[in-house]
Amino acid sequence: MVVLAPGSFVMGSSERERRTLGVMAMFDTMEQPRHAVTIDYALAVGRYEVTFAQWDACVADSGCNGYRPDDAGWGRGRRPVINVNYADAKAYVDWLSAHTGETYRLLSEAEWAYAARGGTQTWYPFGNAIGAEDANFGRNLSGTSTVGAYAPNRFGLHDMIGNVAEWVEDCHHDDFVGAPSDGSAWLDGECTLRNVRGGGWSLDGWSVRAAQRIGDPPGARNDHLGFRVARELVR
Numbered sequence: 001m002v003v004l005a006p007g008s009f010v011m012g013s014s015e016r017e018r019r020t021l022g023v024m025a026m027f028d029t030m031e032q033p034r035h036a037v038t039i040d041y042a043l044a045v046g047r048y049e050v051t052f053a054q055w056d057a058c059v060a061d062s063g064c065n066g067y068r069p070d071d072a073g074w075g076r077g078r079r080p081v082i083n084v085n086y087a088d089a090k091a092y093v094d095w096l097s098a099h100t101g102e103t104y105r106l107l108s109e110a111e112w113a114y115a116a117r118g119g120t121q122t123w124y125p126f127g128n129a130i131g132a133e134d135a136n137f138g139r140n141l142s143g144t145s146t147v148g149a150y151a152p153n154r155f156g157l158h159d160m161i162g163n164v165a166e167w168v169e170d171c172h173h174d175d176f177v178g179a180p181s182d183g184s185a186w187l188d189g190e191c192t193l194r195n196v197r198g199g200g201w202s203l204d205g206w207s208v209r210a211a212q213r214i215g216d217p218p219g220a221r222n223d224h225l226g227f228r229v230a231r232e233l234v235r
Contacts, residue, residue, distance in 0.1 A: 001044040001231065002156045004115060008038040011113050012176055013211035017123050021206040029175045031211050037110045039183040045107065045115050046228035048147035048158050049166065050092060052076030055084070063095030064088065072223045074143040080164045080226040082144065086194045086218035089167045089227040096229065107230045108185035109170040109213065112197045116160035116210045118153030123209050124161055125153035130208070135162035136201045137208045143223070144201050162208045164226035165196040172215025193217060200224025 012034035018027075052071060058064040069083035084092075089106060096104045107115065118125045124134070132140045135150055136159070148158045169185035172193035180186055193215030199208030202224050206212070216225070 002047050003233065004039070004043045004045055004155055006038075006040050006042060007114065007119070008036060009114055009117055009119075010034050010121060011037045011110060011179070011211075013123075013209070017128075017209070017211070020128075021123065021209070023206050023212075027212070027214070030213055031176075033176055035176055035179060035181060037114065037181050037183060039111065039114050041183070042233040043111060043115075044231040044233055045111075045155075045157060046230070047152075047156060049080035049164055049226050049228045050089075051078050051147055052081050053078060055081040055092065058092055058095045058099075061095065061099065063099070064091050067091075069221070072143060078146040078148075079144050080147055080159070082164060082223045082226055083221045084167075084226060085221045086167050088221075092227075093229055102231055104229045104231050106167060106169045106227060108180075108183060109168045109195050109197065110180065110183045111230060112160075112166065112168050113210060114183070115155060115157055116153070116198065118155040118157065118160075120154065120210075123211070125210060126151075130161070130205045135159070135208065137162035137199060138204050139202050141201060160198055161210070162199055162203075163201055164198075164224050165200045165203075166198050167225065167227040168195050168197055170195045172213075196225065 013031040093104045136145045171191035
C-alpha cells in the first residue's frame with residue numbers, strides 16, 4: 001500500500017485534451033463539467049492492481065465465493081487478476097477486511113482519479129502523450145503484463161494507466177453534474193452501471209487517460225477488467 005496525503009485536484013478534461021487525442025464525441029459529456037475535488041483525509045492505496053496470487057490466496061482461505069477466474073492462458077502469480085466483476089471485487093475486499101482486521105474497500109471514482117494523476121494535471125500522469133514505454137495499452141502486448149513492469153506515477157502507484165481497467169465504487173453517471181467534491185463515492189441513481197477507470201491492455205491511448213471514464217454492467221467479466229484496493233486511514 002502507498003499512503004496518499006490529503007490534497008486537491010481538478011477532475012474532468014478540457015475540450016483541447018479531448019480534441020487533440022481524438023476522443024469519441026459520445027464521451028465528451030462524461031468528462032464534464034470540470035470540477036474541484038478535495039481529499040481531506042489520508043488514504044492508503046494498493047501499489048499494484050490485485051494479482052492472481054492475491055486472489056488465489058482468498059480462494060484458498062475459503063473466500064471470494066470460491067470463484068477461480070480464468071487467466072486467458074497468460075499465467076497467474078503477479079499478473080493482475082482478470083475476469084472479475086464488481087461483486088467479485090467486493091467479495092475480495094470483504095475477505096481481506098475479515099482476514100486482516102482492517103477495513104479495505106474499492107476506491108471511489110474521485111479517489112481513483114486523484115491517485116492516478118499523482119499530483120499532475122496532464123492528460124496522463126507522465127505527460128500529454130503516451131508511448132509503449134509508459135504503459136501496457138493499445139495491444140502493444142498480447143495480454144496483461146506483470147504488475148510493476150512499468151514505472152510508477154509520482155505517488156508511487158503502478159499501472160494506474162493501462163494493463164487492466166479497475167472497478168471503482170461509484171454508480172455511473174453520464175456527466176459530472178452534481179458529483180461529490182469531497183472524494184466520496186457517488187451512489188445515487190439507478191446504478192445499473194458501475195464505473196471502471198484506467199483502461200486496459202487492449203484499449204487505445206485516448207481511452208486510458210487519467211480523465212477517461214465509462215460505466216460497465218456490474219456483472220461484466222472480461223480479460224481487461226480488474227481492480228485495486230484502498231484503506232482509509234484518517235478522516
